[in-house]
Amino acid sequence: MSNRQPISTAPKDGSEVTVYWVDGDGVANESLARWDxxxxxxxxxxxxTTQKKIEPTSWRPASADDEDQ
Structure with missing residues (x-):
């Protein structure tokens, strides 16, 4: 697994990456996401079926294992 990197360094070319973010309830999440x-x-x-705009704090490249989930 790759180390997390600051979200400011994430690719904004539409590729899918794993991001880390905290929801409105204060719960930490890990999700596949894309910059739109x-x-x-x-x-x-x-x-x-539901997409949500999120404010991630860090990211790492999506791995082949992520795509199987």
Whole structure:
């Protein structure tokens, strides 16, 4: 597993990365997400059909293991 990096260094080319963020309830989360320039932010699926704009604090490259989840 790669070390976490500051979100400011994450790719903003639409590629999927693993991000780390805290939700409104203060719960730490790890999600696959993409930067969406058109919507100006990071978006992650919270379930199989719902996307949410999030404010991640760090990231790492998505691994092959992440894609199987």
């Amino acid at each position: 320039a058109g919507n100006g932010g990071w978006w992650a699926f919270t379930d199989s």
